[in-house]
Amino acid sequence: SYELTQPPSVSVSPGQTARITCSGDALPKQYAYWFQQKPGQAPVLVIYQDSERPSGIPERFSGSSSGTTVTLTISGVQAEDEADYYCQSADRSDTSVIFGGGTKLTVL
């Protein structure tokens, strides 16, 4: 079955840049989405269509795509950005939604 692969954890110091990757064979043909989830809360969409930012999401959040890998970049990381981040896309046939395993971002 199709999978999206994320690193389990990423750690950065405040003010640095965090990059979280997500790899999947269908990503060149399917859009990717990124969600932020803090403990006890529902996920929040932070990036859609690979690189678009919903209204209300800070400009420090950006997304990019290259081949079979998409990347969520958080520039000037703040303590409040500490959370789990999930990528999401669709399989090649566009019938199933897939989530990556999630990446825990720790702000040191």
Place this chain on the structure above:
Amino acid sequence: QVQLVQSGAEVKKPGASVKVSCKASGYTFNGYYMHWVRQAPGQGLEWMGWINPNNGGTNYAQKFQGRVTMTRDTSISTANMELSRLRADDTAVYYCARVSAVEGHNGMDVWGQGTTVTVSS
């Protein structure tokens, strides 16, 4: 404002069924697919399927086919997800999330608060 409000926590015995509801407000209910996503304790997000409120059409993840039924009541702008033959590993928080039927590539932009379902004998 746009919001999805889900029904309250449930405790069920193995083999039973559970029905979770998701009431939409602040937008045109028929204009957005409703997806269901669950999250087991300490685990990641798992997609279960979606329903098109406009015509009741559904698309279920293969893992849940035969056990999940998604319905909607347009008169009260509510989507429902029923999971049958519950097992202990169905213990999870269940979320509903909307996706535009027209601008589908805008993603799951609004989520419900989640409903905790505990399966225990």
